[in-house]
Structure formats: structure tokens, C-alpha cells
Amino acid sequence: MEFSSFRDWFSYREIAQNLIIAGPCSAESFDQLEEIFKVATDEQRWNVIRIGIWKPRSRPDSFDGNEASLHWIKELKSIYKLPVMVEVANPRHVELALKFGIDAFWIGARTVGLPFAVEEIAQSMRGLNVPVCIKNPVGPDVSLWRGAVERFQKVGINKLGIIHRGFSWHYGQKLRNWPLWSLVVQMKSYFPGITVIGDPSHMAGLKSLVPMIAQDCISFGCDGLMVETHPEPEKALSDPLQQIPLAEFSSFLNNLKYPKVKGTTTELEFFRMQIDEIDQKIVQLLKSREDITSQIANMKIKEQLQVVDYQRFNEMLQTRKLWYADPEGEEFIEKIFHLIHEKSIQHQLSIFDK
Numbered sequence: 001m002e003f004s005s006f007r008d009w010f011s012y013r014e015i016a017q018n019l020i021i022a023g024p025c026s027a028e029s030f031d032q033l034e035e036i037f038k039v040a041t042d043e044q045r046w047n048v049i050r051i052g053i054w055k056p057r058s059r060p061d062s063f064d065g066n067e068a069s070l071h072w073i074k075e076l077k078s079i080y081k082l083p084v085m086v087e088v089a090n091p092r093h094v095e096l097a098l099k100f101g102i103d104a105f106w107i108g109a110r111t112v113g114l115p116f117a118v119e120e121i122a123q124s125m126r127g128l129n130v131p132v133c134i135k136n137p138v139g140p141d142v143s144l145w146r147g148a149v150e151r152f153q154k155v156g157i158n159k160l161g162i163i164h165r166g167f168s169w170h171y172g173q174k175l176r177n178w179p180l181w182s183l184v185v186q187m188k189s190y191f192p193g194i195t196v197i198g199d200p201s202h203m204a205g206l207k208s209l210v211p212m213i214a215q216d217c218i219s220f221g222c223d224g225l226m227v228e229t230h231p232e233p234e235k236a237l238s239d240p241l242q243q244i245p246l247a248e249f250s251s252f253l254n255n256l257k258y259p260k261v262k263g264t265t266t267e268l269e270f271f272r273m274q275i276d277e278i279d280q281k282i283v284q285l286l287k288s289r290e291d292i293t294s295q296i297a298n299m300k301i302k303e304q305l306q307v308v309d310y311q312r313f314n315e316m317l318q319t320r321k322l323w324y325a326d327p328e329g330e331e332f333i334e335k336i337f338h339l340i341h342e343k344s345i346q347h348q349l350s351i352f353d354k
């Protein structure tokens, strides 16, 4: 099944550059939403309003949305005609949202991790011609993300997008949810025509970092952005730290720089050839390394030694980090050598098993 281009998802206004989906984390009052609709009507680059009606909160006493807002949205839509996208987490949400004229849906990170829930939502949308965007699950499990897309494909939804909102698995504390771009590349290889949207708000977690992360999303090659904005972020009932003040939203868009060329250039091809040569060496060296671990395994069998030597591994990590000679790369080196060592142990055990 071919995916429909995001340019054909909504008839409200032409999508000149990227798809811009923006709005408050959650619906709080009629006035709050009206301010959003007014600015979105004037801001030509703003294509769709996102609104959280049902909020999946981690703690039970947090504000979890306001279903009465469906009435406000219906009224505002009849005045301003703007398309609205909401998060749905069960078939009841879908039914109610459709009843109130909601145009598009997204599936939240917490829901995508639950295949029963995703299946039920997908079944409730069978045969509908609505855009559905699927956030990555909270943890970096690409099969869950892929499976969720497949469930919507199976019920005939072809206006499908994925939203990268980062993973709560992280290297450090700077960002709320770290992006893992290689998983987006992987998803694109499963679903070549799918629309890719970046959610810099949930990645950043802090409004001062949102412009930088949004630029990363655009520079990476996302087709669109989903951004949280609020007339008075400091008073927001959910995600107050990460929402861009509505009054600053246009200047936020002004500062984004879009890549002009998609694909490649001769100069880039020259660098890519050099990268290919280096990668060829890396792969060949990894194979040579494995050949030596075969000999090591046979020797350990002969000498009746155990496979692992914890002290040796820790020493190995220290030297590799020193050789890399860049403190900023230490975690990267550590991750690579954990993977290499894991492969080595598995390989040695497979020889022990023979």
C-alpha cells in the first residue's frame, strides 16, 4: 500500500515547506484555545493545531485533560476552519473525537508500547480516511514502533506518519527524551514513503532547548514538526517547562533553516567514498578480531579457563577510551566495546558448546 503524501492530508492551506503541527500540550480553557486558533489562522506556516484532550500522565493526581474541550474545539473549528489533531488511546476516544469533527490523530508514546491497545485503536479506525501519526514508544524498541505502523496499515489507513519524540533512555541529563536518529532511518527503510515528523518539545523538555532540537529535526530531514505552544506556558497544567510562548511562535518558525537540496552532490560523493573505505577497514578488522577470539576460546577450553575475565574487560575499556582521546566520546566508546565484547562472549560460548 502506498502512503499518501503529507501535502495531501489536509485541505486547509497549502503546505509550502514542512508540515507544522503545533498547539498546547493540553486543552485547558476555551480562551486558551481561542488564542491558539487566532494566531494559527494568521501564521501561514502553521498547518494543523495539536491539542491534548486525554493526557496519559505518569502520576494519578496530575491533570489528565478535559473532555469538555471537545465542545470548545467544535465551536472554534466552525469559526476558524483549522484542522485539529488529538492523541487517542482507546476506541472511545476515537469515536468521541470523530463525533466532534476532529481531523487527525496521533498515538502517544505510552500507548505505542501496548500492542493490545494499538490493535483496538486501529480496528476502531478501519476504513477511515484520516491522518494518523505514531509516536515512537518510550523505550527504543523499533519492533513496537514498526508493529504499530503495520497495525494501522492493515486496517487501510494510508495517511500515516511517524513522530520521533525521543527515548527516555539516555546518555545524560540534558534532554528529557534523547533522539535516536538511526531508529528513524531504520523505520524509513521499512516504510519508505512514510511521513517523518520530529517532536522537539518532548525531546528537549525545556523551552530554551526547543529551537536547537527543532533545527536538528529539520536538518536531519524530517518532513514536519510537532511543537507545543501555549499562550502562558508558565501557567500550563501539563508540560509547563517545554511549551514555547504563543507570542514567540512565529519568530521560532522564522529562525528555522531548511536544507535546500535533497539527495547528494559530487563533493558529498567524494567524502562518502572515503567513509566507505574506512568502514570497509572497520568491518574487516572486526572479522580479524573474531578470528582471534576463536583461537582464544579454543585455548580457554584446553586450559579449562572460564570465558569472562571482568578485570581484563574493565582494563580494556580504560585503554580504548584513552586511545580515543576525546572525553566527549567516552560513552560512545564504552557502548561500542560493550557490543564488541558481547559478540566476542557469544562467539566464544558457541565454540564452548561444540
Ligand code: PEP
Residues within 6 Å of the ligand: 025, 052, 056, 107, 108, 109, 110, 135, 165, 202
Ligand atoms: C504529548 O504530545 O503531549 C505527549 C503526551 O507526548 P508523548 O506521548 O510523546 O509523551
Ligand code: MN
Residues within 6 Å of the ligand: 025, 228, 238, 239
Ligand atoms: Mn506534552
